[in-house]
Amino acid sequence: MVHAYGPHIFHTNDDEVWEYVNQFMSFKPYVNRVKATTKGKVFSLPINLLTINQFFGSTMSPNEAREFIEERADTSIKEPQNFEEQALKFIGPELYEAFFLGYTRKQWGKEPTEIPASILKRLPVRFNYDDNYFAHRHQGMPEHGYTSMVENILNHPNIEVKLNTKLDPSDVEDYDHVFWSGPLDAYFKHKFGRLQYRTLDFERIEKSGDAQGCAVMNYTDEEVPWTRITEHKHFSPWEAHDKTVLFREYSRSCEPDDIPYYPIHRTDGDTLLEQYQEAAAAEEGVTFIGRLGTYRYMDMDVTIRAALDTLAEWRGAHAS
Ligand SMILES: Cc1cc2nc3c(=O)[nH]c(=O)nc-3n(C[C@H](O)[C@H](O)[C@H](O)COP(=O)(O)OP(=O)(O)OC[C@H]3O[C@@H](n4cnc5c(N)ncnc54)[C@H](O)[C@@H]3O)c2cc1C
Structure with missing residues (x-):
């Protein structure tokens, strides 16, 4: 199994979200144990x-x-x-x-x-030998992959999927309500300017056997151009393959035609974001959701939690 948009590990302390995803896919236990190469040596992460x-x-x-x-x-x-x-x-x-x-x-x-x-919110160091990267109660990988899990979520008589169809903000009036998961600034046709993102380039490498010995190896030295290498067969150790696929991951500034990955936050605040947030709050018939719609880094469990809460709130406000 290869994760097309970068490696994704499901981890959460939210029991309801864990139950939610488990309705759609069985999860295999997986614990992320990251390594780091620096100055020619390999270390265990987090520190x-x-x-x-x-x-x-x-x-x-x-x-x-x-x-x-x-x-x-x-x-x-x-x-x-x-x-x-x-x-x-x-x-x-x-x-x-x-x-x-x-x-x-x-x-x-x-x-x-x-x-x-x-x-860097908390102390980024553990004074024991615990190298489980995510200190969460539930952690795992969907047995048949995320594509299959999302297909199961969408397999509902009330859901119609239209692929390769962009919703234009001007079409919002055609709907009773729109939940916008696209970029916040794109909804407003970037009228105040573009919100800043980092994007990633993935360089695919094919080898045989076990090329790296672990799923994730960070490269923390500035002279090494990539940030990490992920070997995807280690994310699903229940599968057996002679060959192996790895990705070198490079981070760079996101241009208009790139996929936006990580929002860039600044120490001196973000007046551009505030302008869009004000415009979004004033917009009727549209709720802005997800990582792009709210311009936040959100893990999958946080995104699902927010979606469940948003829907409950919306239903409460629209109950007739
Ligand atoms: C490299 C990387 C690694 C990550 N690893 C992890 C991890 O290990 N664990 C974890 O929990 N999270 C991880 N995340 C975070 C995870 O990717 C997000 O939580 C998740 O993608 C958020 O879902 P979303 O629906 O908000 O956004 P998305 O998945 O980006 O979905 C938004 C959708 O809206 C569509 N869209 C946009 N504009 C329009 C339009 N105009 N009309 C129609 N459709 C439109 C897009 O095509 C897209 O399909 C990682 C993120 C990155 C970048």
């Missing part, structure tokens, strides 16, 4: 006790490592103003430079000082 001990050539216990990292952290930073300050406050310069600095520049095309601190 955990194994990473720290390998990186500093030590055998520290959890408490020793906590004290050691606290000594390196920049305690003079009380209220971090950006991503870099947040990282330095939490982990100090060595781990920041090895795992965050170059990677962040490649991923966002910006200096970490220009990225909001909120991107």
Whole structure:
């Protein structure tokens, strides 16, 4: 199974969302254990006790490592103003430079000082050997893939699917109500300007056997142009294949004809976004949903949660 739009792992703490997706597809257990290559060595991610001990050539216990990292952290930073300050406050310069600095520049095309601190919300370090990337109660892969799962969701007598058919905003009047999952600025014909996105290029590599040994290998050095390599056969270990498909992933600025992947948030606020949000709130008969309609990074479970809540709210308001 190959994930055409980049690797997708379903993970959630939301029991209702987990039940929802399980109605449409059985999930196979899958735990994401990411690795990172930096300066010619391989480490475990997210940064955990194994990473720290390998990186500093030590055998520290959890408490020793906590004290050691606290000594390196920049305690003079009380209220971090950006991503870099947040990282330095939490982990100090060595781990920041090895795992965050170059990677962040490649991923966002910006200096970490220009990225909001909120991107790195919590302490990005674990003082134990837990390398389960997503600390969520439910985690798995749809046994027959996402395409088949979405087909099952859409297989309902009230749903008509029209492929390769773009809804033009001017046609909205033809419908009782529209839930717009397309780009927020596209709905308004970009009248205030274009919201900024990063897009991804995927370079497909075919090999035989097991080429990488794991599903996801991040490349955190700035000199390496790709951000990560994913080997998709490891996402579905219940399938057996002699050959293997990998993708090198490159991040760059999104041009008008590219697929928008990640919204770019700025430390100095976004007046353009606010203009579109105001226009959206004033629009009647349209609800803006999903990652593009709300210009937010949303995981799949968050998107489904938001869709279920939006519908419940809409039904409540339109109950007659
Ligand atoms: C590289 C990458 C990796 C990710 N990995 C994970 C992961 O591991 N786990 C996870 O939970 N999430 C992951 N995500 C997030 C996940 O992709 C999103 O949660 C999900 O795509 C959001 O669904 P959506 O319906 O909002 O948007 P989309 O899936 O983008 O759907 C929007 C749809 O609207 C259609 N559309 C747009 N304009 C129009 C129009 N005018 N008329 C008709 N149709 C239109 C588009 O064609 C598209 O089909 C990842 C995202 C990326 C970019």
